[in-house]
Amino acid sequence: MNVLHPESILVPADGTQTPCLLGSRCDNCASVVFPQMPVCPACLANGAMQMVEIGRTARLFSHTIARFAPKGFKAPFFQIFVDLPEGPRIFSLVGAECPIEPGVLEDGMDMRLVLEPLADTPESKDLLTYKYVPAASPEKSGKARHA
Numbered sequence: 001m002n003v004l005h006p007e008s009i010l011v012p013a014d015g016t017q018t019p020c021l022l023g024s025r026c027d028n029c030a031s032v033v034f035p036q037m038p039v040c041p042a043c044l045a046n047g048a049m050q051m052v053e054i055g056r057t058a059r060l061f062s063h064t065i066a067r068f069a070p071k072g073f074k075a076p077f078f079q080i081f082v083d084l085p086e087g088p089r090i091f092s093l094v095g096a097e098c099p100i101e102p103g104v105l106e107d108g109m110d111m112r113l114v115l116e117p118l119a120d121t122p123e124s125k126d127l128l129t130y131k132y133v134p135a136a137s138p139e140k141s142g143k144a145r146h147a
């Protein structure tokens with residue numbers, strides 16, 4: 001299994017870690033960006049970016065169901081934007097455990113990161129990537145909030 005963006009994803013080597021995204025944090029202004037960048041897009045500081053682990057959890061910002069699939073995908077599938085607690089808002093797909101139905105996702109709900117094949121198709125089944133799924137079980141989604 002290959003990783004789609006190995007520089008952007010921490011794949012646990014054993015059971016002691018959970019997967020996460022790898023972003024950059026600026027020592028100068030504290031901005032966090034994803035994917036990693038060598039120059040801070042906020043203050044333009046060069047050489048101040050440090051790799052940070054981000055995105056184990058996220059909050060759903062918006063979602064839509066794609067009815068047509070590019071080669072390597074199966075329609076329908078969710079396309080979402082999530083806000084990471086560290087700052088960045090990123091595009092993502094949704095993990096296979098989440099049924100693709102209207103009402104399953106609710107903007108503002110808590111999400112968690114999973115690693116899985118890009119899509120269950122011959123072109124994409126051997127490419128591992130990050131996706132998000134609802135953090136809570138479907139019955140409690142949108143209600144469970146952590147302090």
Ligand SMILES: [Zn+2]
Pocket residue numbers: 026027028029030031040041042043044045
């Ligand atoms: Zn900066």
